[in-house]
Amino acid sequence: MKQSIKSLAVTGLVLLASTAFAAAQPAGSCCGSPGLTPSGPQSQEPVFQDLAKSGKKCWIGEVNYFIWEFDKTPKMGTSILIIKLFDKDGTRVTDLQITGRSDMPSMRGAHDSGEVAFKNNKTGDYLLPVNVVMPGDWEVRLTFSRNGIVIFRGRIAFDV
Numbered sequence: 766m767k768q769s770i771k772s773l774a775v776t777g778l779v780l781l782a783s784t785a786f787a788a789a790q791p792a793g794s795c796c797g798s799p800g801l802t803p804s805g806p807q808s809q810e811p812v813f814q815d816l817a818k819s820g821k822k823c824w825i826g827e828v829n830y831f832i833w834e835f836d837k838t839p840k841m842g843t844s845i846l847i848i849k850l851f852d853k854d855g856t857r858v859t860d861l862q863i864t865g866r867s868d869m870p871s872m873r874g875a876h877d878s879g880e881v882a883f884k885n886n887k888t889g890d891y892l893l894p895v896n897v898v899m900p901g902d903w904e905v906r907l908t909f910s911r912n913g914i915v916i917f918r919g920r921i922a923f924d925v
């Protein structure tokens with residue numbers, strides 16, 4: 766079986782070679798591959814940059830910024846994380862998808878909420894309930910996407 770695949774590949778190569786001079790696109794270039802190529806060791810975790818303080822502008826490139834706050838100082842129980850998203854001119858927008866994931870960094874995985882999508886209220890605020898189940902160090906990792914493509918990752922850290 767392997768042999769026949771190999772000979773197929775060889776035939777393909779010969780065919781390719783015979784047309785290579787006509788084709789401007791070299792085989793194996795980015796655009797020629799179907800996007801299924803395993804792209805090397807990609808096991809490193811994504812980086813979540815520490816965000817500016819509550820109420821301060823956090824820029825997403827040069828196109829959007831957002832401001833985050835809790836509905837109240839987080840304590841034991843449920844707090845609501847509120848994100849207001851703006852375009853660069855300061856107009857409120859809701860065209861990004863935001864997910865949040867809360868946990869305790871010092872005991873990672875013990876209270877992992879998993880990725881949870883923020884929901885928009887009618888004002889356009891993005892809202893996420895965060896469940897604080899014990900005192901200590903907490904974080905919420907935020908992921909911003911446009912049309913399913915991640916464009917920004919940020920991290921909010923707080924103590925309870």
Ligand SMILES: [Cu+2]
Pocket residue numbers: 869872875876899901
């Ligand atoms: Cu804990």
